[in-house]
Amino acid sequence: MEIPSPPKLRIGNGFDIHPVSNDPSRPLILGGVEVSSGFGLLGHSDADVVCHAVSDAVLGAVGLGGIGDHFPDDDPSLEGANSLMLLSRCVQMAAEKGWYLINADVTVIAQQPHLSGFLVEISSSVSLTVSAPVSVKAKSPERIGSLGDNLGMVALASALLWQP
Numbered sequence: 571m572e573i574p575s576p577p578k579l580r581i582g583n584g585f586d587i588h589p590v591s592n593d594p595s596r597p598l599i600l601g602g603v604e605v606s607s608g609f610g611l612l613g614h615s616d617a618d619v620v621c622h623a624v625s626d627a628v629l630g631a632v633g634l635g636g637i638g639d640h641f642p643d644d645d646p647s648l649e650g651a652n653s654l655m656l657l658s659r660c661v662q663m664a665a666e667k668g669w670y671l672i673n674a675d676v677t678v679i680a681q682q683p684h685l686s687g688f689l690v691e692i693s694s695s696v697s698l699t700v701s702a703p704v705s706v707k708a709k710s711p712e713r714i715g716s717l718g719d720n721l722g723m724v725a726l727a728s729a730l731l732w733q734p
């Protein structure tokens with residue numbers, strides 16, 4: 571009996587966390603969208619946890635490590651970098667290995683701000699950048715621990731890729 575070969579699919583997961591910045595002028599950027607919040611996240615780039623988590627999921631799916639392996643946080647040319655651009659480069663690196671994104675799913679964990687009014691725009695922004703559907707959900711940490719004290723923000727992502 572001939573066993574059919576499985577479809578060429580790979581799944582990856584991503585995690586990212588950034589602390590809340592003390593600099594009141596720093597914008598909060600999620601999925602390339604500036605979210606009005608009164609605070610931003612601290613990071614070498616624009617500290618976009620959504621883009622970084624999706625980037626790690628895409629790279630991880632195809633065994634290319636993580637975003638820090640390709641875009642180190644001590645590279646002066648990446649200071650304030652637009653993470654949508656970094657994500658786009660990660661998707662391109664996967665494509666160069668013959669892997670294409672089917673979809674990604676993201677969960678943002680943030681005590682503040684309430685993100686429900688921004689999720690459609692964030693999802694559209696990331697989807698457009700990666701040319702695949704990316705859903706973005708928000709969860710409250712329910713005032714538990716450091717995230718509950720609004721000391722930082724986390725994003726988790728899954729990505730599914732296929733090879734023709």
Ligand SMILES: [Zn+2]
Pocket residue numbers: 586587588613617618619622
């Ligand atoms: Zn990050």
